[in-house]
Amino acid sequence: MLLPVTYFIIFRYMPMYGVQIAFKDFSAAKGVWDSPWIGFDHFVRFFESYNFDQVVLNTVYLSLLLLVIAFPIPILIxxxxxxxxxxxxxxxxxxxxxxxxxxxxxVLVGMVFVFLSPNSGIVNHIIMAFGGKPVMFMADSAWFRPIYVFTEVWQTTGFSSIIYLAALAGIDPSLHEAAVVDGANKWKRIRHIDIPGIMPTIVVLFVLAVGNLMNIGFEKAFLMQTNINVDTSEIIPTYVYKIGIQRAQYSFSAAIGLFNAVINLILLFIVNRAVKKMSGNGLF
Known part of the structure; x- marks a missing residue:
C-alpha cells in the first residue's frame, strides 16, 4: 500500500492547498499565501457572466447524454x-x-475529421452515393454532441465492459446449472441470474459515473471544438482552460473548477444515498 498511498498524498492531497487561490486575487509575484483574500468575488463573477448558462447547460446536457447512452452499453456488451x-x-x-x-x-479526433470531411470523407461519399448532399459535420454545432457521444461509445465500451465480465465470471455456475435443469432459457438466466449477480457492480459504477457527471474529458471536446460549433462544444473544462491558461486568470479559473468539483461531490453523496436506500448497495 505504500506506493499508492504516497502517490495520493503527493499528487492528490498536497496540491489541495492551492484551492485557496479561488478565494484570492492571485499574483504570481506574491505567491499563494501572500495574495490578498477577496472571498467569493470570483464565484459571483462566474455566476453573473453572460456565458454562464451556456457553459453549464452544455456540460450538463453532454454529461447526461453520455450517462444515458454510454453507461448501459458496456453492460449489454x-x-x-x-x-x-x-x-x-x-x-x-x-x-x-x-x-x-x-x-x-x-489520433481519434484526427480520424473523425478525416472520415467526416465534406470533400474526401468516406461518410460524405456514402451520402452522395445515395443521392444526398455533403454534410458539414464539424462545422455544424448540432452535430457536435452526436459525434462526441458516438466516438466515446466506440472508444470506451469494450474496455468498460471488462469489469462487468469479471463480475459475471464470479457468479456461481451452479445457479445456471440449476436453472437449465428447471428449463430456463438464456434470456431467463440473464434476467434472473446474471443481472442480479452484477447489480452491486452496476450500482457502484453508476454512483461513480454520476459523481463524475460534470467531468467530461477536456481533450476530445477541445480538439473537436471549432469557431462554428463553439455554442454547443464550450463546456466547463474547455472554458477553464481558456480562462486559466490562455488568459492567465488563475484565480477565476480555479473558482470555476472548484464550483465544478463541488457539484460533483454533492451529486455523489445524493445519488449514493438514494441508491443505497433503494437497493441496499452503495459506494460507502
Missing part, C-alpha cells in the same frame, strides 16, 4: 459476450472492441 461459448470467436470479438480504447484522443 458484457452480457452478450458472456453468452458466447466459442472461445476463438469470443477472443476475436473482445480484441476488436478493446482495441479502440488504446487509440490516443488526438
Amino acid at each position: 458484457a452480457l452478450m459476450l458472456h453468452q458466447v461459448t466459442h472461445q476463438k470467436l469470443k477472443k476475436f470479438m473482445q480484441t476488436s472492441i478493446y482495441a479502440p480504447y488504446f487509440i490516443s484522443t488526438v
Whole structure:
C-alpha cells in the first residue's frame, strides 16, 4: 500500500492547498499565501457572466447524454459476450472492441475529421452515393454532441465492459446449472441470474459515473471544438482552460473548477444515498 498511498498524498492531497487561490486575487509575484483574500468575488463573477448558462447547460446536457447512452452499453456488451461459448470467436470479438480504447484522443479526433470531411470523407461519399448532399459535420454545432457521444461509445465500451465480465465470471455456475435443469432459457438466466449477480457492480459504477457527471474529458471536446460549433462544444473544462491558461486568470479559473468539483461531490453523496436506500448497495 505504500506506493499508492504516497502517490495520493503527493499528487492528490498536497496540491489541495492551492484551492485557496479561488478565494484570492492571485499574483504570481506574491505567491499563494501572500495574495490578498477577496472571498467569493470570483464565484459571483462566474455566476453573473453572460456565458454562464451556456457553459453549464452544455456540460450538463453532454454529461447526461453520455450517462444515458454510454453507461448501459458496456453492460449489454458484457452480457452478450458472456453468452458466447466459442472461445476463438469470443477472443476475436473482445480484441476488436478493446482495441479502440488504446487509440490516443488526438489520433481519434484526427480520424473523425478525416472520415467526416465534406470533400474526401468516406461518410460524405456514402451520402452522395445515395443521392444526398455533403454534410458539414464539424462545422455544424448540432452535430457536435452526436459525434462526441458516438466516438466515446466506440472508444470506451469494450474496455468498460471488462469489469462487468469479471463480475459475471464470479457468479456461481451452479445457479445456471440449476436453472437449465428447471428449463430456463438464456434470456431467463440473464434476467434472473446474471443481472442480479452484477447489480452491486452496476450500482457502484453508476454512483461513480454520476459523481463524475460534470467531468467530461477536456481533450476530445477541445480538439473537436471549432469557431462554428463553439455554442454547443464550450463546456466547463474547455472554458477553464481558456480562462486559466490562455488568459492567465488563475484565480477565476480555479473558482470555476472548484464550483465544478463541488457539484460533483454533492451529486455523489445524493445519488449514493438514494441508491443505497433503494437497493441496499452503495459506494460507502
